[in-house]
Amino acid sequence: MSSVTRRTHWLRPLLAVVALLLLGAAALAQEVQLETRVFEIARQLRCPSCVSESVSDSSAPIAQQMREIIQDQLVAGRSETEILAYFQTRYGDWILLDPPKRGIHLVAWFLPIIVGVVAVAVVALLARRWLANSRKTIEATPEELARVRSQLGITRSRAEEPSREEPRTGGPD
């Protein structure tokens, strides 16, 4: 055996191991990617036998089977729209957690936006009115002023109070 062959003969098994590891990692990555897609689609579907739970969140047998069906259909090359349509033909629009953007379902999509816009407009209008009111000078009648003074415990108006600086009286010393 030449020295070059001796030096490289261990390379082959090493390369085989590296290749196997790479293949394993690629397969694992593909599986993880597939599972992620399954759960992404399952998150859009309502679990039929649960209360307010998605197919992604539920551990009910029917939800598990629905996830398997999603996986099988993804592997078969079906698109997300096709898979959702598959369940829609069996359960109707009810199966979709997000109502479809058509017909009466549009109310569910647009009503919150409309309500939000109206609410902002109402708040803006009220705020404008409040600001305008706060800038107004208050006209009060003497009776009203007297009532306020009595409520605040002020017996005399400041105008009536004697000045703190006593006026000098008397002539030069």
Add this chain to the structure above:
Amino acid sequence: MKLQRLLLPLIAVAALGALFVFGLLRGAPDKDIESVLLGEMAPGFQMGLYDRYHPEYGPTFDFSEYAGTPMVVNFWASWCLPCYQEAPILQEYWRQYEDSGVLFVGIHTQNRDRYAEDGRTFLSQFGLTFPNGYDPNSDISIDWGLYGVPETFFVDRNGRVLLKHIGPVTPEVMDEQLRAMLQ
């Protein structure tokens, strides 16, 4: 003036309260959802039958073999209490109608494998003589758009779904639907 100021928040709170009470009192809205299968052709299926039905119906029930036969397709599970309530009713009506050309089929579904054997106990307990099988992966349930158990589908002789009954069947439902199916 004070009352006027309070009026708007009061109306808002009352409206929210009314909505809350409505939500509490409206019951299970899912029960009001009609099956998309109504008036449509019933989905075909093949299902392994429990041993006790093999002599009369064979090991596998094939829906397509019964074309032209009105059918009552009942989905149940061994853990489902209302299923225990309706099983004697189904058996009673099967006895009455088995010679009139209607076929009853029971599908044990939405169960985990460890409970599959409970199905045999259930069938023995009620002595159900119409064919019953097991849907291990809930595939048939999904094809039939099942929400839960029990649910019963009434299929006419043309293979169209006449009604989906959610919850345990009652004698009134059975009388009405069987009469309609046999007309």
